[in-house]
Amino acid sequence: MDTIPVAKREGVLVVLSGPSGVGKNTVLNVVAKMDSNIMLGISATTRQPRPGEVDGVNYHFKTRAEFEKMIENDEFFEFAEYNGNYYGSPKEEVLNWISAGNAAIIEIEVQGASKVKQKYPEAVFIFLAPPSMHTLISRLRGRNTETEEKIQARYKTACYEVTQAYNYDYIVINDDIREAASEIMQIVHAELMRVKRNKATIDFFVEEAKQDCKDI
Ligand code: ADP
Ligand code: 5GP
Numbered sequence: 465m466d467t468i469p470v471a472k473r474e475g476v477l478v479v480l481s482g483p484s485g486v487g488k489n490t491v492l493n494v495v496a497k498m499d500s501n502i503m504l505g506i507s508a509t510t511r512q513p514r515p516g517e518v519d520g521v522n523y524h525f526k527t528r529a530e531f532e533k534m535i536e537n538d539e540f541f542e543f544a545e546y547n548g549n550y551y552g553s554p555k556e557e558v559l560n561w562i563s564a565g566n567a568a569i570i571e572i573e574v575q576g577a578s579k580v581k582q583k584y585p586e587a588v589f590i591f592l593a594p595p596s597m598h599t600l601i602s603r604l605r606g607r608n609t610e611t612e613e614k615i616q617a618r619y620k621t622a623c624y625e626v627t628q629a630y631n632y633d634y635i636v637i638n639d640d641i642r643e644a645a646s647e648i649m650q651i652v653h654a655e656l657m658r659v660k661r662n663k664a665t666i667d668f669f670v671e672e673a674k675q676d677c678k679d680i
Contacts (some may be wrong), residue, residue: 477584478569478652479581481577482592483622485604487638488571489522491592495569502652505558505570508534511549514609518662524554531588541570542579547617556678567652573621581631588655590648591632595639597622605677 482488496504508524510531519525526534531550534542543552551572561568572580580587593602598624604615631637634651638644659666 467578472664473565473656475564475568476568476655476661477558477562477580477587477588478567478581479577479587480569480571480592480648481574481625481628481632482590482638483594483600483623483625484573484618485600485607486592486594487603487641489664491641491644491648492571494568494641495648496558498645499649499652501566502649503558503561503566503568505568507551507553507571508540509549511551526550527638541583542572542576544573544576544579546573546575547614547621551590552622567656569648571654574625578628578631588634588651589632590634590636590651591629592636592638592644592648593595593624593626593629595637 480488480492492504495502504624506520506522506524508526508531510526510528511523513519513522513525517523517525529552531552534552534554539554539556540552541555541558543550551573553572553576558568558570563614570580570677577589581589582624594603601615601619602608605612605617636644636647636651654663
């Protein structure tokens with residue numbers, strides 16, 4: 465029996481946005497456990513680590529000077545200032561993973577996502593939304609990681625951010641964590657199977673058909 469060579473497919477860059485406190489980290493951790501082939505990009509930030517956050521796992525925690533050096537060296541897909549701190553997604557590791565035909569997800573707030581859309585129009589944009597704004601503020605408070613003043617600032621930003629959801633390709637509601645994670649995985653898998661990312665596989669069948677069918 466002939467074996468079909470696995471033709472190289474094109475990988476996909478997925479950008480996940482959503483207001484602070486909606487559950488992006490929580491859901492992405494479940495995605496990472498469910499599918500180790502999906503790489504999660506680790507952002508750099510100048511904000512202080514929260515209790516339990518680990519450098520190199522949750523974020524690469526940087527001083528402003530270190531971060532500005534990374535900007536100078538063009539190490540980011542994009543970077544943005546959000547509520548007084550820099551955030552940016554380093555590109556090298558993620559692009560290497562994608563160029564091997566895989567999927568990577570980077571978590572970016574909406575300003576950063578629109579910059580990535582200009583530079584990488586072929587990327588896929590998912591907006592993670594809360595079941596309601598009331599639920600969002602409860603989650604922000606329940607996380608217990610910010611002062612009430614900072615929570616109010618993040619909520620105010622969130623009121624703007626949800627208006628940007630129209631610009632995304634997909635919307636996932638984070639009501640149940642596992643369900644949201646599974647919906648994100650379904651999107652990623654479907655995107656990897658799109659014809660435009662699998663032209664080499666189709667070429668293989670077409671070539672074979674041309675050889676086999678020419679005398680029929
Ligand atoms: P983000 O990364 O979007 O800022 P987090 O992942 O830190 O948000 O989640 C914010 C809070 O909401 C955390 O305390 C988390 O445990 C909780 N949370 C996340 N998803 C859900 C969910 N589906 N149902 C209930 N609580 C959730
Ligand atoms: P937090 O401080 O709650 O971890 O993150 C604050 C906001 O920064 C969130 O909306 C999160 O999505 C966003 N963020 C995380 N990493 C990046 C990044 O690399 N670039 C940009 N622009 N935003 C990011």
